[in-house]
Amino acid sequence: HRPFALEVTGGGVFGPRRSPTAVWGGVADSLSLRTLADDVDAALAALGFAPRDRPLIPHITLARGRRGCAFDIAALERFGHVGTLRVEELVLFESVQTPAGSVHTPRAHAPLLAPC
Numbered sequence: 081h082r083p084f085a086l087e088v089t090g091g092g093v094f095g096p097r098r099s100p101t102a103v104w105g106g107v108a109d110s111l112s113l114r115t116l117a118d119d120v121d122a123a124l125a126a127l128g129f130a131p132r133d134r135p136l137i138p139h140i141t142l143a144r145g146r147r148g149c150a151f152d153i154a155a156l157e158r159f160g161h162v163g164t165l166r167v168e169e170l171v172l173f174e175s176v177q178t179p180a181g182s183v184h185t186p187r188a189h190a191p192l193l194a195p196c
Contacts, residue, residue, distance in 0.1 A: 084112035091156035100145040107138035
């Protein structure tokens with residue numbers, strides 16, 4: 081796969097609006113991203129991992145919700161184009177939930193290579 085650009089646009093929450101579990105920035109639909117995700121899914125299936133059980137929802141997690149925290153969801157939903165990100169590598173993270181919050185540790189890096 082070659083490096084590609086992602087357009088960040090809009091935003092929202094996962095979970096109930098009154099107590100969301102996560103706040104996210106939306107990612108515009110991208111053939112490059114979907115192709116990469118499909119190829120990762122196929123590689124994982126070949127290793128014996130179960131297929132994804134829900135559709136891909138491209139997003140960037142901005143914050144995790146906690147009890148008693150409030151977010152201005154209406155302001156998130158009014159976001160237009162936020163910016164462009166260049167994707168140059170795939171990073172596999174291990175995520176461990178702790179009482180203090182999630183700990184994300186990078187376990188593997190795979191650069192996306194430009195064509196020769």
